[in-house]
Amino acid sequence: xxxxxxxxxWVADARPVPRWAVALLALPVVLVILGAxxxxxxxPIQVLPRISLAPGYALIDQDGNRLTSEDLRGSLVIYNFTYxxxxxxxxxxxxxMLAIQDALADLNTDGIPVRYVTISFDPARDTPAQLRRYAxxxxxxxxxxxxxTGDPVLLKQIIGAGFRTYYNQEADGRFTFDPxxxxxxxxxxxxxxxxxxxxxxxxxxxxxxxxxxxxRNRDGVSRYAYEAAHLFxxxxx
Amino acid sequence: xxxxxxxxxxxxxxxxxxxxxxxxITWAAxxxxxVGLIAGVVWWFTPPPxxxxxxxxxxxxxxxxxxxxxxxxxxxSDLRGKVVLLFFGYTYCPDICPTTxxxxxxxxxxLGARRMREVQVVFVSxxxxxxxxxxxxxxxxxxxxxxLGMTGDLADLQRIATQFGxxxxxxxxxxxxxxxxxxxxLDRKGFVRLVIPHGTSGKEMAADIAYLLRRG
Numbered sequence: 001x002x003x004x005x006x007x008x009x010w011v012a013d014a015r016p017v018p019r020w021a022v023a024l025l026a027l028p029v030v031l032v033i034l035g036a037x038x039x040x041x042x043x044p045i046q047v048l049p050r051i052s053l054a055p056g057y058a059l060i061d062q063d064g065n066r067l068t069s070e071d072l073r074g075s076l077v078i079y080n081f082t083y084x085x086x087x088x089x090x091x092x093x094x095x096x097m098l099a100i101q102d103a104l105a106d107l108n109t110d111g112i113p114v115r116y117v118t119i120s121f122d123p124a125r126d127t128p129a130q131l132r133r134y135a136x137x138x139x140x141x142x143x144x145x146x147x148x149t150g151d152p153v154l155l156k157q158i159i160g161a162g163f164r165t166y167y168n169q170e171a172d173g174r175f176t177f178d179p180x181x182x183x184x185x186x187x188x189x190x191x192x193x194x195x196x197x198x199x200x201x202x203x204x205x206x207x208x209x210x211x212x213x214x215x216r217n218r219d220g221v222s223r224y225a226y227e228a229a230h231l232f233x234x235x236x237x
Numbered sequence: 238x239x240x241x242x243x244x245x246x247x248x249x250x251x252x253x254x255x256x257x258x259x260x261x262i263t264w265a266a267x268x269x270x271x272v273g274l275i276a277g278v279v280w281w282f283t284p285p286p287x288x289x290x291x292x293x294x295x296x297x298x299x300x301x302x303x304x305x306x307x308x309x310x311x312x313x314s315d316l317r318g319k320v321v322l323l324f325f326g327y328t329y330c331p332d333i334c335p336t337t338x339x340x341x342x343x344x345x346x347x348l349g350a351r352r353m354r355e356v357q358v359v360f361v362s363x364x365x366x367x368x369x370x371x372x373x374x375x376x377x378x379x380x381x382x383x384x385l386g387m388t389g390d391l392a393d394l395q396r397i398a399t400q401f402g403x404x405x406x407x408x409x410x411x412x413x414x415x416x417x418x419x420x421x422x423l424d425r426k427g428f429v430r431l432v433i434p435h436g437t438s439g440k441e442m443a444a445d446i447a448y449l450l451r452r453g
Contacts, residue, residue: 021264028272032279050292053402053429056417068404070417153392157399161299187290187432188402188419224283230293 036232043234045225048191048210054184055162059119059148062131067117067148074186075113076208081159081167083122083175084134091179091197094118094138097145100181103201109212112186113144120149121159121167122175164193185211206236285448288441289422289431297427301397303361306374306386314427319357320449321423322433322442325403325416327364328376333418333435334360338380341420343439345381348446353383355425355450362388363398363405363416402432424449 058068078100080093097116104114120126126134131147140147149155159165167177179197183204184190192207214226298313305311313321322341326334341358348356360377362368365388373386388394398405398416405416418435422445430449433442 055399056402056404058404058406
């Protein structure tokens with residue numbers, strides 16, 4: 001009944017699309033784009049990139065025990081690469097490791113163990129006994145800090161190819177090497193590399209915290225937010 | 238408000254104005270449709286919860302060449318264009334390898350023959366002394382006809398395994414080889430994309446691989 005009247009009214013309404021209607025339709029699109037840009041710019045969630053697979057290995061520690069990459073699955077691991085005869089004028093990266101451990105001492109890691117591994121690229125001189133002496137001289141807690149070495153060819157594959165860290169033995173027996181620290185997560189994925197002899201312990205603490213926080217938000221909706229953070233490369237500077 | 242020339246006259250004042258204008262309803266519907274459409278697009282591009290761990294490798298995995306179970310040398314780069322699942326093990330392996338290969342066979346079944354044409358499961362030996370190409374071929378046939386075995390020089394295998402985060406070590410006394418059991422998944426371009434932990438079911442792996450096939 002009423003349709004008889006309204007039908008022509010409707011047809012009569014067919015005029016250029018009003019501006020407010022266009023705005024209304026564009027609004028969700030604009031909001032989504034703005035949201036994405038805001039996420040990328042303001043980075044409400046920061047993550048560390050999942051750079052690559054950390055190398056797999058089986059090495060011998062300061063007590064003559066085997067330590068494998070598999071033993072450290074489920075732990076956050078910070079690596080440095082050096083040799084015990086590293087003396088004057090040689091970057092003292094193991095000292096920096098001590099500073100890092102101090103900085104991480106009171107960090108709540110939700111029960112995720114943090115381990116430290118010092119890989120020596122000088123297996124000829126760094127026997128397990130020598131590594132033990134080195135650990136003791138540093139006052140290292142060897143329940144969480146492992147000093148390891150192994151076959152030279154394997155070491156080159158692990159340190160050189162796997163961790164992309166340069167080292168080379170000179171004619172006089174000394175090593176030249178790039179001081180490097182790496183952070184590997186519980187999945188065995190390389191998350192950060194610090195190419196300096198003196199990394200800022202505060203930055204290490206922040207980065208370990210970011211991994212812990214991401215692990216804490218592995219389930220439910222927040223997981224999508226963290227994946228979005230990876231997608232938008234919300235990486236700390 | 239200007240009236241367009243030729244626009245029909247407004248309805249007679251006698252007609253009662255509708256409670257909610259039809260136009261408003263139409264626009265509201267269009268608005269909802271738009272929101273729905275965007276939600277749909279976002280949903281479509283959001284990855285499903287994957288069972289493996291995602292890696293954003295900045296570069297393709299280093300190439301390698303080994304002897305395949307077909308008896309011929311095969312390079313990783315020969316498999317470009319396929320999603321490659323690398324699993325390290327050995328044919329005398331008592332427990333982990335057969336169960337994982339079984340899971341991979343279930344995955345292949347789940348994906349179906351059509352999608353499996355774009356997938357290659359590679360079983361890399363960590364026991365080259367005993368795992369000859371023939372031995373690998375015989376062994377893998379029990380699981381799935383498409384599975385490819387690879388073996389070679391111990392030093393080469395060690396280098397390759399290390400690169401993919403896999404360690405292995407043979408016990409001289411028992412002949413057993415300790416090795417990591419994760420599966421590494423490379424995308425069609427040869428970039429490492431996923432690490433699938435041991436114990437992931439065939440169905441779960443199929444879901445992850447189906448996603449990689451769908452989204453490159």
